[in-house]
Structures are given as C-alpha cells and as structure tokens.
Amino acid sequence: MKLSQATTMLDAAHAEARRRGVSVCISILDAAAWPVAFIRMDGAPLGVIDVANRKARTAVLFQMDSAEFAKIGHPDGAAYTLENTNGGLASFGGGLVLRAPDGSMLGGIGVSGASTHDDVEIARIAAATLVA
Amino acid sequence: MKLSQATTMLDAAHAEARRRGVSVCISILDAAAWPVAFIRMDGAPLGVIDVANRKARTAVLFQMDSAEFAKIGHPDGAAYTLENTNGGLASFGGGLVLRAPDGSMLGGIGVSGASTHDDVEIARIAAATLVA
C-alpha cells in the first residue's frame, strides 16, 4: 500500500460521504495492519474513530470483510469469542479487504459514522479506486 | 461544560440518591469525554466506579443515552461488538447525554450502583438542572 493509493481512496470516500450527506471516519491500514492514513469528517461522533480503525483491522487480520467476519464471531456463529481476540474486533459491515488488480491483499479500509449500509458503500467506492 | 454546572448536577443527583435510599457513583464528562467531576457515595460497591464512568463515556462518544446504545450493540442488534470499541462501553441504562437549553451537547453523565431504573432516574434529575 502506497500513501498515494491511500489518499486517493480517502478522497473518493470523502466525496461519496458528502454526496450522501453523512459524516464518517475513514481508516486505511496496510497488509500488516499498521495505519497508513486516516480522516475524521466534521461532525462525526468521537466514538466512531475507534470503530473505523477496528473495522479495517478486522478485515486485514482475518482477510475478510467485517460483514463476513460477523457471521463467524457471533454468539450464534462458528467461532463465538473470535471477536474478542486481537484487542477486540468489529462484527458488522464497513471494513473491507483491499486488493490489488492481481488479487493480492494490500490492506484494509474501515468506514464508520453513518448507517452500516452507507458505511459499506462508501468503503466500496474507495476500494474500487485500487483497481480502476 | 463548566465545573459549576457539573457540581450542581452532582448535588442534585446525590440528593435524589439519598431520597431513594441508594448509594451510587456519579461521573460527569465533558463533550470530548474528559472527566469534569466525580463522586462515590459511602457504601457503593467498588465495581460501579468504572461502570458509572463507562456509562457517561458511552453517552458522549455515540451521542445517545446508554439505554439506546444497548439496542445497537447487542448480539441481536445492528452492530454487535460495538460495545467492545473505545475501551469497552456500557450497554444498559444510566448514561445520559447532557445538553444545553439550545440542544448542543455539553457532555455526559453516568450513574451506577442502584437498580438500572433508579440509576436512570437519578441521572435524569441531574441532567434537568442544565435546562432549569
């Protein structure tokens, strides 16, 4: 993950969030789950800073979107308490695995602050810039 | 949030707790979740110190009462594990958002040590002093 890729994603996500009229935090991590870039839009609740980071972290650490992770790490899932590992993970949508055009994992993005549906859509538009 | 507002709330909450014959902790945070004032009444269990703080923190960070937050961060809610973010949040009543008469958020109050019903009522009486 290069910083230029991350800032292109941030710009795309930021524009999409404004278009939807929502305020979100956007967190981008590399393939080793270390931070590359982050923004908090004006008006986003303080609590979603950490949520955006954890969504991205969940996606990277288990190489799956956080909405997929939610099916496993739930009291009714196959690996209940998995969500308590690694300092606490996010079992709901808005965290996506970021992949290069060849399919290799570049990192993860987490978006939080709007509805889960909006969070996911904003993250998808950002991730799409990597394969444009 | 000014200290004078916080101490007025503490006095009101303390008086209401005595009237109900219960011992509680009362925690007041500013709009960025930093502590402003705190008291532990004689006889309150040690464990509720942290609970009162987390209730107030939950209310501030997500700009909603902790009883509302509980509906989201529950295993059957829209964002299971949300309660594991931000160092661990409180998914039950007794944490209220504190607002000025114009509706702007001043911070949060958390009350813990009695029944959840009593905790909520004590917090409400304290919060009401801000708009009196």
Place this chain on the structure above:
Amino acid sequence: MKLSQATTMLDAAHAEARRRGVSVCISILDAAAWPVAFIRMDGAPLGVIDVANRKARTAVLFQMDSAEFAKIGHPDGAAYTLENTNGGLASFGGGLVLRAPDGSMLGGIGVSGASTHDDVEIARIAAATLVA
C-alpha cells in the same frame, strides 16, 4: 474516608486554588486507592487530570507524599524504576497522604495544574480539614 470528608476537602482546595488564581484538578482516593471524589476546574489543561490521580495514587500506595517518593524513584535514587511500577507513579510534589487525627491513613489527595509549590500548598490546606 467518607464522601463528606472528601467533599469538604474538595471545597477547601477549590477555594484555595481560586484564591491563588490557578486552575487545578483535585483527586481524592480512599486507603485502597479507589476514587472517592474528583473535580477539574475550568481552564485546567487536560493532561493534569491523570497527573492529579497519579499523585494521589502514589501517596496511598507507598504511604508517603509524592515529593518524598521522588527521592527514591529517581535515576539517582535508591530504587530507580520504582516509579514505573503500579501503572506509573508520580515523582514530584502534590500528592499527600491523608490521615485521621489518630494518625491512621484515610487515603490520598493529588493536586495538579499549578506550580508544584502551589499544588502542594493547596493539597495541604485540603488535608488539614481532616484534623480540624
């Protein structure tokens, strides 16, 4: 330590801080280092919240004022690194042991936000109310 004793100390410390024209945080812990009462005066820097708590904690955990503790837990002191134990302690003045008239330890008080000299004097005036 009763809450009434703690609030009497807070009032005395608060009045003395105002008299000196300084903004401080005041933290009062019981003899087991659990919080009893706390206030942050308007204008005190956010960083001194934690400092006040640690000064009081240092006083309680080692049954000595934090200014005395500083002589031990210093690179040139007899027990260098002692200040790194217990989650991190405060090696400078402003934390006092609180004692009943019979000399038994009731807890600790920590004051932070002004000069160390002022912090110590404010804490002393608060502590004196216990033996008045």
Place this chain on the structure above:
Amino acid sequence: MKLSQATTMLDAAHAEARRRGVSVCISILDAAAWPVAFIRMDGAPLGVIDVANRKARTAVLFQMDSAEFAKIGHPDGAAYTLENTNGGLASFGGGLVLRAPDGSMLGGIGVSGASTHDDVEIARIAAATLVA
C-alpha cells in the same frame, strides 16, 4: 479544528518532507486530543506512527510544544515522571500546539520519522497554514 484545516496542514507538511527528502508520519489532533487526520509516508519506520501521535498528544494535553515539555519531564526537571502520565508522553521536539489567529488552541500536530530538527521544521510549516 476542521478537517479542511487538518488536510491543508497535512499537504503542507507532506510537501516540505518531500522537499527535505525525508519520510515522516504526521498526526493531527483536535483540542481534546482526539484524532482528526493522519498520514504515514512511504518508507517511514513503523515505530514512528506512535511517536507522531504522542508528540501531538503531549502538545495538546499540556498546551506546550513537546520540546518545552521535555525540560519539565526530564530526570533533572521539575516534574520527573510527568512523561509517564497520560499513557506515556514524548519529551523531545516535533509536537506543536496549533493555534488560531486569535491565539485560541485548536489542537496539536506531531511529526516523526526524520531528525528532530527536520520534524520540528516540518511541523512549523504545517502550523503556519493556520494563520496564513
């Protein structure tokens, strides 16, 4: 602190770092020490992510540049161990208080990854955009 102010600072700091041929992390916090924006330049060591954040946090929490803070929290300073409070602070340059043209505190910036001299200069150029 508005996000637009933070991204203007990031752009200025990023350009200055490239001009100097160094790779740094740049962290911008609001006046309550909550993250607003962050970037890690390609090639910056992983360890400086946390350093940049702590420099900014030190500046905000004690309302002074981290180079000034270093004089107080040093083993021979007036408040040795102060750097151990608040989760660990940074006692060297590269963290600056961010102020509006009227002098009010908007937050803090932390730069880390180059020499301390370069880190400070990069942070200063970023901070200057707030009063341009």
